[in-house]
Amino acid sequence: MTARTAWVTLGAVAALVVAVALAFSVGRYPVAPGDLAALAWSKLTGAPSGVAPTVEAIVWSVRGPRIGAALAIGAALAAAGAAYQSLFRNPLVSPDILGVSGGAAVGAVLGIFFALPILAIQGLAFAFGLVAVALVYLIATAVRGHDPLLVLVLAGVLVGALLGACVALLKVLADPYNQLPVITFWLLGSLAGAAPVDLASALPAIAVGFFPLWLLRWRVNLLSLGDEEARAMGVETTRVRVAVIASATLMTAAAVSIAGIVGWIGLVIPHFARLAVGPDFGRLLPVSAVLGAAFLLLVDTLARTAARIEVPLGVLTAFVGTPLFLWQLVRSRRSWQ
């Protein structure tokens, strides 16, 4: 198991490195691998690179921030998804299904609607994401006597529908020339507008969310056994649960606030990570994060190179994620039980 984990981790990191190199080199202005190596070398040593300034600007100013954003957001969404899945004892929940993404979307659209600064948009996204997941959880615990999993998913669908209506209302009210295109593009998910200033505010939030998840990694395993067993083994379940939900929601909201709604990553990536390294959260969390980062970066590279126009990220992750997930579903039930 340990050897396998090491190999999987190594493979995931290798995939990540390849994805980063690929993302830097392809695009409207292809950058030769030699130039890329020279630039990286000059960044490390401070020696002049001898590469044309245009190419240098493309690599560091245009592609760099976008690649950084893709990595951070992919890691954040996958890590949050892994946390929610362990917490709710269910490999089918994700930030989308629990209403976190929808709630964060309402918060962020409100922020755009009132032309607030990026930090305020993030704060609103976090607050609404938290409210949404709390609402879903409250409904699921209040409705007894049914299959709890079914109730949880249904509650997520209900709250999601309500949040969707709120977003639709804001779209109708928004200025059709300035705000509406921004909101629409943003709801489909995109990293086209990712600027260093966005990264500077989102990265700390993502790190602040990741850190408690890592600290609580062992206790999260026990939560996945259910409340009673976890408490009987000495876990203060309420505190751990609140900390994990707040952390995962913060990460999701930070991701949503710069990239918009990018679905599927929080559902599919942890699922595959669990197949690869097993359910132990101490392994699942880092492997999910690395795989999520690599996956989103590849998808984003595809999004900006596949067609003349930018293909929205949410569209691509769904196109890639749905068949992958279906295939997995049909192939085996291993990671379910």
Next chain:
Amino acid sequence: MTARLEGIALGYGYPDHPVGRDVSLSLSAGEIVCLLGPNGGGKSTLFRTLLGLLPAQGGEVRLDGDPLATLSRAAIAKRVSYVPQAHAGYFPFTMRDVVLMGRTAHLSPFAAPGKRDVDIAEACLAKLGLAPLADQVYTRVSGGERQLALIARALAQQAPLVVMDEPTASLDFGNQARVLDEVRALAASGIGVIMATHDPDQAFLCADRVALLHAGKLVADAPPREAITPATMREVYGIDADVLDVTLATGETRRVCVPRSRA
């Protein structure tokens, strides 16, 4: 001071749905107490209340003299462990990981188990004959092996008292006997075990005391021979049964309880 868990004039159940009241029951280190009672009689609810997983609806639970409500979950878990009925609703953890989870109460909140904890978990697996299954996935072994793994997990918790909720339910004949052997071995090593069971014969086999629960009240709390009689079986289960002494091939005499057929 020896470990002692006691419910004093305990009311248990839910605020809008009381299940039992005025139950006084104790468990000390080194003894085996069997809790018998009909289905739906509140055995599981009583156990949850004794473990502090449900708030007492009257009276109080004390652990080594301290009111349970004043203790942290970790402090309780270090002194009482819980073996639930084995179920399959887990993520696919390995048997080793499942047993390792028993170490949680001994870890600081942000720590993961270390080498020493793994050693303890391995030893507990070996003690229950599960060492060859350590890398197997818990959800894919047999029901008997799962139940044994949960007992190993309780062992890894290193608490002097163990609460077992029907550890032999849904097990085949051989695994039932195996689990009972382990329960007796635990008691012999100084651990106190209270377990719910549906089988009076199990109580005759291993119990120091039998607590009979009927309609939310304790009907008897006495050595098996006093607690399990045709009269109490009729009172609690509503059936006629004979209590006999049989001689085994080994020469050992064992008391058994045999229900009469109505035909």
